[in-house]
Amino acid sequence: MNSLPFLTSKPFTLGVELELQLVNLQSFNLTMEADDFLRRLKEKINEASVKPEITQSMIELNSQVHTSYASLLTELRELRNLVTEEAQQTHIGICGGGMHPFQKWKQQRIFPNERFMNVSEQYGYLAKQFTVFGQHIHIGCANGDDAMYLCHALARYIPHFIALAASSPFNQGVDTSFNCSRLAVISAFPLSGTPPWCLTWRDFEKYYDRMLQLEIVGSMKDFYWDIRPKPEFGTVELRICDTPLTVEKAAQLAAFLQLLCYKLLNNRQPVTRDIYLPYLTNRFRAARYGFDAMLIDPERHTKARLGEDLLETCIGLQAYAQDLHCTDALESIKEAIMKEENDTGWLREKFSTLHTLSDVVREQTQYWGQNIKMAS
Amino acid sequence: MITIASHLENLAFMPHFPLHLNSLFLFGTILLLGLIGGEVIKYGRYFPSIIGFIAIGYLAGPGGLDIANKTVLANTRIFVDISLSLILFELGRNLSFAWLRNDRGLLATSITESLLTLLSVFSVLYFVFDLAWTSSLIAAIIAIATSPAIVMMVANDLRAEGPVTRRALILTSLNNLIALTLFILVLPLTEKIPPTAFTFILYSGYRLLGSILLGLLVFLATVQIGKLIGKEKESQFVLIVGSVVLTIGCAYMLKLPSMMSLFILGMAVRNFDYKHILMELDFGWLARLFFILLFVVTGVQLNLKGLWEASLAVGLFLLVRLVAKTVGICLFAKSNRMTQKQTIALSLALFPMAGVALGMSNILSDFNPEFSQRTLEIVSAVIAILNIIGPIFTQIAFVVTGEALATVKQGGIE
Numbered sequence: 001m002n003s004l005p006f007l008t009s010k011p012f013t014l015g016v017e018l019e020l021q022l023v024n025l026q027s028f029n030l031t032m033e034a035d036d037f038l039r040r041l042k043e044k045i046n047e048a049s050v051k052p053e054i055t056q057s058m059i060e061l062n063s064q065v066h067t068s069y070a071s072l073l074t075e076l077r078e079l080r081n082l083v084t085e086e087a088q089q090t091h092i093g094i095c096g097g098g099m100h101p102f103q104k105w106k107q108q109r110i111f112p113n114e115r116f117m118n119v120s121e122q123y124g125y126l127a128k129q130f131t132v133f134g135q136h137i138h139i140g141c142a143n144g145d146d147a148m149y150l151c152h153a154l155a156r157y158i159p160h161f162i163a164l165a166a167s168s169p170f171n172q173g174v175d176t177s178f179n180c181s182r183l184a185v186i187s188a189f190p191l192s193g194t195p196p197w198c199l200t201w202r203d204f205e206k207y208y209d210r211m212l213q214l215e216i217v218g219s220m221k222d223f224y225w226d227i228r229p230k231p232e233f234g235t236v237e238l239r240i241c242d243t244p245l246t247v248e249k250a251a252q253l254a255a256f257l258q259l260l261c262y263k264l265l266n267n268r269q270p271v272t273r274d275i276y277l278p279y280l281t282n283r284f285r286a287a288r289y290g291f292d293a294m295l296i297d298p299e300r301h302t303k304a305r306l307g308e309d310l311l312e313t314c315i316g317l318q319a320y321a322q323d324l325h326c327t328d329a330l331e332s333i334k335e336a337i338m339k340e341e342n343d344t345g346w347l348r349e350k351f352s353t354l355h356t357l358s359d360v361v362r363e364q365t366q367y368w369g370q371n372i373k374m375a376s
Numbered sequence: 377m378i379t380i381a382s383h384l385e386n387l388a389f390m391p392h393f394p395l396h397l398n399s400l401f402l403f404g405t406i407l408l409l410g411l412i413g414g415e416v417i418k419y420g421r422y423f424p425s426i427i428g429f430i431a432i433g434y435l436a437g438p439g440g441l442d443i444a445n446k447t448v449l450a451n452t453r454i455f456v457d458i459s460l461s462l463i464l465f466e467l468g469r470n471l472s473f474a475w476l477r478n479d480r481g482l483l484a485t486s487i488t489e490s491l492l493t494l495l496s497v498f499s500v501l502y503f504v505f506d507l508a509w510t511s512s513l514i515a516a517i518i519a520i521a522t523s524p525a526i527v528m529m530v531a532n533d534l535r536a537e538g539p540v541t542r543r544a545l546i547l548t549s550l551n552n553l554i555a556l557t558l559f560i561l562v563l564p565l566t567e568k569i570p571p572t573a574f575t576f577i578l579y580s581g582y583r584l585l586g587s588i589l590l591g592l593l594v595f596l597a598t599v600q601i602g603k604l605i606g607k608e609k610e611s612q613f614v615l616i617v618g619s620v621v622l623t624i625g626c627a628y629m630l631k632l633p634s635m636m637s638l639f640i641l642g643m644a645v646r647n648f649d650y651k652h653i654l655m656e657l658d659f660g661w662l663a664r665l666f667f668i669l670l671f672v673v674t675g676v677q678l679n680l681k682g683l684w685e686a687s688l689a690v691g692l693f694l695l696v697r698l699v700a701k702t703v704g705i706c707l708f709a710k711s712n713r714m715t716q717k718q719t720i721a722l723s724l725a726l727f728p729m730a731g732v733a734l735g736m737s738n739i740l741s742d743f744n745p746e747f748s749q750r751t752l753e754i755v756s757a758v759i760a761i762l763n764i765i766g767p768i769f770t771q772i773a774f775v776v777t778g779e780a781l782a783t784v785k786q787g788g789i790e
Contacts, residue, residue, distance in 0.1 A: 036538065091479065
């Protein structure tokens with residue numbers, strides 16, 4: 001009996017979830033208006049495209065399922081435009097970034113629905129601290145076994161996505177010295193980390209049943225792993241990325257994952273449990289040092305600088321980019337790697353010239369809507 | 377032999393009785409009493425601390441124990457002026473042109489609710505109660521302004537945040553701007569001897585344009601100094617407080633309405649600081665200190681005489697004001713895409729009337745001490761009632777919409 005059926009989806013289709021910040025345009029602190037803002041948005045946007053998140057200063061944008069990077073980018077731009085215009089009308093700001101640089105977590109309010117109230121009840125203050133903003137990328141899989149394979153095979157590339165997407169250098173009013181400080185918040189949850197060592201969907205189902213029986217989880221949503229299978233969508237879901245500052249970057253990251261999955265499944269190499277030996281260390285180093293992180297390769301027993309490994313990975317993906325029509329995205333990613341630019345660098349540069357974090361958030365909101373006429 | 381008298385001479389360093397109450401003594405006493413009043417009142421369910429501050433003031437004032445009378449109050453005038461100025465500066469900062477551009481419904485709502493308030497209050501006083509048209513007009517103009525101090529302080533006390541709170545603040549800002557402008561324009565009409573057209577235009581024009589210009593000039597100077605000091609929070613705090621006090625001083629010297637200048641200064645800081653030289657500052661503790669002072673002094677000045685002598689006029693004044701504001705907001709609720717609950721809450725939030733209205737009444741009585749006493753009594757009684765029930769209405773508005781973070785429970789706000 002299939003206790004957790006894996007819905008088949010077209011392989012390598014892609015979709016994106018973006019958690020966004022709602023900002024007060026006077027103080028540039030987070031504003032607690034998700035409830036009202038979502039009500040307004042749903043009058044104009046398909047209800048499935050926007051959702052609440054754990055606290056009242058967050059919303060989540062959801063794309064449809066796409067077969068190509070180009071159509072994903074088009075939809076994300078349309079959603080960005082609609083959300084930004086709606087935000088302008090009610091005079092709040094929208095921006096990307098993995099963390100708001102100076103919000104006080106204790107001032108956050110839990111979104112008033114049953115699910116989030118339960119999370120708050122279960123996790124106490126951690127629920128409010130979970131006011132962090134990530135990008136989740138879904139890649140379609142033909143079956144659960146492929147999804148489980150990708151969950152483990154992609155573990156090696158988790159640091160790559162951390163460095164590429166990093167956009168959370170500031171937290172609680174200070175420069176954390178991290179490229180991505182958001183991960184430290186997620187690590188506090190007991191069900192964060194990596195999926196269990198199950199290589200087939202059948203094994204995973206057994207694991208899941210056991211977790212259900214032990215009442216450790218109530219559904220797949222309770223797992224906050226860096227990467228997890230999503231059986232109801234028929235996808236593998238990467239959850240490690242900070243929300244980038246622009247939708248263009250978000251679409252590029254999705255295309256990069258799509259390419260990696262395509263390459264990994266088309267050149268399927270066996271995965272070993274050793275991949276997890278340096279996992280937490282590599283993950284930490286990527287979050288701390290970004291492109292400068294020294295990664296440990298457990299199979300080759302070597303160390304490599306993340307920036308160089310990323311470039312090598314890009315070169316290895318070039319041959320597949322044409323098949324998936326995402327050469328532009330790969331080129332943009334490659335260019336960013338060569339210049340060693342990520343959103344964390346952009347935010348730090350803004351802070352060094354503007355001197356206040358509220359001015360940095362102002363710039364973030366303008367950068368988010370850069371192609372839309374913004375009234376600040 | 378040393379006499380008792382020479383002993384006493386040697387005690388000249390001792391204080392002389394009766395003791396002379398100085399400004400600082402009064403300032404401190406008002407603050408401490410206000411604080412106690414605010415704490416005591418919070419034990420009553422649904423009573424905002426403002427009511428406690430006002431009650432303490434009223435008890436100490438001529439209406440109560442008569443400890444604090446007008447002479448005593450004159451000594452605290454400077455502190456009250458600074459309080460009111462900081463509030464008006466803050467009110468100006470709430471007026472975002474960008475929001476008005478992006479949501480045209482806001483301006484339409486404000487103009488409509490202000491106009492309806494003006495017309496309805498004027499009609500009641502002029503047609504029903506036969507007051508002179510100038511008196512009726514002045515009272516109606518005063519009625520337009522929602523109390524910024526009450527809306528801000530209740531929002532602050534409840535840690536209210538959300539669409540209704542923000543809209544209440546910008547609509548308060550707009551209706552105060554409209555009321556202040558009209559008040560400055562028509563004030564010369566209240567003179568004992570009616571002014572000539574030339575004097576009227578010159579006087580109104582000087583006061584209106586002069587106060588706007590003063591606010592803008594101080595803003596330009598503030599920005600220049602801001603460039604010099606950089607983005608240091610502490611220095612910027614001193615810069616803003618200094619600019620506010622400077623504006624008050626200049627307005628006095630130039631016989632300009634300081635309330636308008638301060639409002640313009642705040643508005644310019646919000647909208648014309650294109651290079652973001654000035655930091656967004658939270659006056660926090662300082663604001664609370666001045667808020668308490670202002671409300672206690674408001675309590676001292678409360679005059680309930682009109683309530684007994686013209687209770688019908690006062691009652692109708694209150695009723696038509698509430699209805700006018702509610703209708704004004706309801707008319708644009710759909711185009712502003714507000715829910716029914718938000719619409720009602722916003723109407724309730726705009727009901728209070730206090731500090732600025734009292735300021736205008738004071739200007740009026742300073743300007744022409746013989747101005748219709750009956751009108752002043754009615755306005756004072758309305759202000760008194762709205763000082764008491766206004767904060768409760770505003771509190772209800774923020775609580776029912778779920779925008780108050782602090783919950784109102786037995787035993788005060790938590």
